[in-house]
Amino acid sequence: MNALQIRNLSVSYGDTRVVDTVSINVVRGESFALVGESGSGKSTVLKAVAGLAPQWTGEISVFGQPRSKGIDRAFASRGQMVFQDPYGSLHPRQTVDATLSEPLAIHGLGGQDARVQEIMAAVGLDRRFRFRLPHQLSGGQRQRVAIARALMLEPKLLLLDEPTSALDVSVQAEILNLLKRLRREKGLSYLLVTHDLPVVSFLCDRLAVMREGKIVETNTVDALKRGRMTNDYSRELIEKSALTTSA
Amino acid sequence: MSAPLLDVQNLRVTFPTLQGPVEVVRGISFQVGRERVGIVGESGSGKSMTGRSILRLIRSPGTVTADRLRLGDTDILTASDRDMRAIRGRRISMVMQDPKFSLNPVMTIGAQIGEALTVHQKLPRQAVRRRVHEMLEAVRIRDPERVFGLYPHEVSGGMGQRVMIAMMLIPEPDLLIADEPTSALDVSVRAQVLQIIDDLVTRKGMGLIFISHDLNLVSRFCDRILVMYAGEIVEQCRASELGKATHPYTRGLLASVPRLNETRAELPVLDRSAWSVA
Numbered sequence: 001m002n003a004l005q006i007r008n009l010s011v012s013y014g015d016t017r018v019v020d021t022v023s024i025n026v027v028r029g030e031s032f033a034l035v036g037e038s039g040s041g042k043s044t045v046l047k048a049v050a051g052l053a054p055q056w057t058g059e060i061s062v063f064g065q066p067r068s069k070g071i072d073r074a075f076a077s078r079g080q081m082v083f084q085d086p087y088g089s090l091h092p093r094q095t096v097d098a099t100l101s102e103p104l105a106i107h108g109l110g111g112q113d114a115r116v117q118e119i120m121a122a123v124g125l126d127r128r129f130r131f132r133l134p135h136q137l138s139g140g141q142r143q144r145v146a147i148a149r150a151l152m153l154e155p156k157l158l159l160l161d162e163p164t165s166a167l168d169v170s171v172q173a174e175i176l177n178l179l180k181r182l183r184r185e186k187g188l189s190y191l192l193v194t195h196d197l198p199v200v201s202f203l204c205d206r207l208a209v210m211r212e213g214k215i216v217e218t219n220t221v222d223a224l225k226r227g228r229m230t231n232d233y234s235r236e237l238i239e240k241s242a243l244t245t246s247a
Numbered sequence: 248m249s250a251p252l253l254d255v256q257n258l259r260v261t262f263p264t265l266q267g268p269v270e271v272v273r274g275i276s277f278q279v280g281r282e283r284v285g286i287v288g289e290s291g292s293g294k295s296m297t298g299r300s301i302l303r304l305i306r307s308p309g310t311v312t313a314d315r316l317r318l319g320d321t322d323i324l325t326a327s328d329r330d331m332r333a334i335r336g337r338r339i340s341m342v343m344q345d346p347k348f349s350l351n352p353v354m355t356i357g358a359q360i361g362e363a364l365t366v367h368q369k370l371p372r373q374a375v376r377r378r379v380h381e382m383l384e385a386v387r388i389r390d391p392e393r394v395f396g397l398y399p400h401e402v403s404g405g406m407g408q409r410v411m412i413a414m415m416l417i418p419e420p421d422l423l424i425a426d427e428p429t430s431a432l433d434v435s436v437r438a439q440v441l442q443i444i445d446d447l448v449t450r451k452g453m454g455l456i457f458i459s460h461d462l463n464l465v466s467r468f469c470d471r472i473l474v475m476y477a478g479e480i481v482e483q484c485r486a487s488e489l490g491k492a493t494h495p496y497t498r499g500l501l502a503s504v505p506r507l508n509e510t511r512a513e514l515p516v517l518d519r520s521a522w523s524v525a
């Protein structure tokens with residue numbers, strides 16, 4: 001069974017179609033990357049899966065359950081999303097502790113204290129940040145709170161929108177190792193949006209490249225590593241990426 | 248190096264916390280000329296606070312002290328609030344790390360960029376509209392006509408970054424502080440946006456402080472690099488020599504960068520206890 005199946009998804013804002021007949025399958029336990037041009041609709045695809053895009057057409061199902069157009073409460077325990085913009089997604093008056101405890105409280109789960117401590121350690125946040133508000137944290141610290149919150153309920157599917165873009169490479173390495181370990185130990189599946197092809201190379205099995213609302217190529221990460229992507233735009237991204245990386 | 252544009256001596260930023268005051272920037276000193284200076288370093292090491300204190304944007308209850316904080320012959324420490332408003336934008340601009348949060352949520356993109364232009368300069372409306380349009384095109388926004396009328400929550404992460412960059416560059420400041428300005432851009436758009444910034448440095452002699460966690464990017468794009476750790480500058484080097492850096496923190500950073508043809512099953516992580524600053 002697929003962890004996530006998206007078929008012919010289209011999303012429009014007013015007259016502008018920003019996602020155009022996109023189809024993606026994420027196999028259970030797979031880590032799938034969505035890369036591509038800035039503004040091409042990657043975040044919108046994730047938002048549609050999470051139930052946060054207004055008008056969409058097509059089919060989305062998560063672990064075989066078709067997603068309805070409205071709010072889907074059952075989704076939260078199966079899937080969680082880490083937003084691109086952690087500032088906007090964290091409540092400004094809620095401490096780190098409250099942010100992390102809330103998902104457990106809502107689902108009536110106990111052991112909150114121990115779990116909060118455990119998850120903070122896992123994302124490399126020192127204990128002293130536990131009772132801080134978002135504006136009292138650095139950009140990367142906020143991003144780690146957002147990742148930690150998504151992991152609290154151990155969802156089977158994680159939608160990750162640029163989860164490490166505000167992190168220095170040493171903290172990024174810890175988060176990437178953590179994601180890899182959770183996937184191995186708990187069989188999580190990921191749909192990951194990133195601009196960083198080396199991150200795709202480290203964490204993912206397959207990738208799709210988007211441009212102007214459409215997927216222009218879906219291929220294996222092996223093809224990415226061997227320089228065997230076929231679409232011109234994909235190849236341009238790899239070429240430019242090779243120029244700025246591998247110093 | 249030419250006479251410094253910016254001169255910072257013994258800068259400290261302190262916040263009160265439940266556990267008592269913490270110093271998050273701990274007495275750093277550096278100068279910036281008409282050049283590109285990169286700041287890299289651990290998350291939480293004080294990079295953004297350093298940038299904000301140069302613009303006197305540290306919110307209370309945070310406090311800033313320094314032996315010297317000068318832009319050309321202006322003393323930023325003693326400048327009046329009115330002087331600071333005149334300095335911000337025209338002489339120093341800062342591209343904030345959270346662009347969408349830093350933009351005005353109830354003003355369209357076009358109006359905000361237009362305002363950045365007209366604050367320091369009177370221009371007819373048509374000319375403003377044309378300049379904004381050109382600027383959106385320069386930062387590679389597709390469909391500038393549509394984006395002109397959108398609100399910040401209606402643009403993508405990378406579009407928000409580019410709008411912020413357009414806004415900060417349009418008044419052609421003497422010094423640009425860019426805090427993770429391109430982290431949400433694909434490599435292709437990123438290269439073009441960097442080109443615009445670079446143009447202002449080489450053509451107009453703008454000074455640049457480029458805060459980024461992308462080591463490869465700063466080593467290629469900048470002239471010099473400052474490495475921060477726990478509120479201090481632990482190492483400085485020419486950008487081209489970052490690969491030869493000696494501080495164990497910098498070495499550790501370099502090792503944890505993933506590669507395009509990555510084969511390691513796990514990335515090396517740092518043992519921070521090994522060199523914690525007293």
Ligand SMILES: Nc1ncnc2c1ncn2[C@@H]1O[C@H](COP(=O)(O)OP(=O)(O)OP(=O)(O)O)[C@@H](O)[C@H]1O
Pocket residue numbers: 013018037038039040041042043044045084397400401402403404405406431433
């Ligand atoms: N609420 C909205 N109203 C109007 N247009 C919107 C809205 N939200 C998104 N869009 C548009 O949808 C398009 C796709 O945005 P999206 O955030 O999905 O891009 P993205 O691929 O994630 O880009 P980035 O890499 O820059 O984050 C953009 O042109 C954006 O302006």
Ligand SMILES: Nc1ncnc2c1ncn2[C@@H]1O[C@H](COP(=O)(O)OP(=O)(O)OP(=O)(O)O)[C@@H](O)[C@H]1O
Pocket residue numbers: 135136137138139140141166167168262263264271288289290291292293294295296297309344
């Ligand atoms: N209001 C506050 N009260 C207490 N500490 C604060 C406050 N604001 C920021 N800090 C702390 O100051 C330190 C430096 O923050 P800064 O934003 O400069 O980090 P940074 O180097 O920019 O990190 P990042 O790469 O994650 O953006 C952080 O450890 C942060 O938690």
Ligand SMILES: [Mg+2]
Pocket residue numbers: 042043044084161403404405
């Ligand atoms: Mg996005």
Ligand SMILES: [Mg+2]
Pocket residue numbers: 138139140294295296344426
């Ligand atoms: Mg910062």
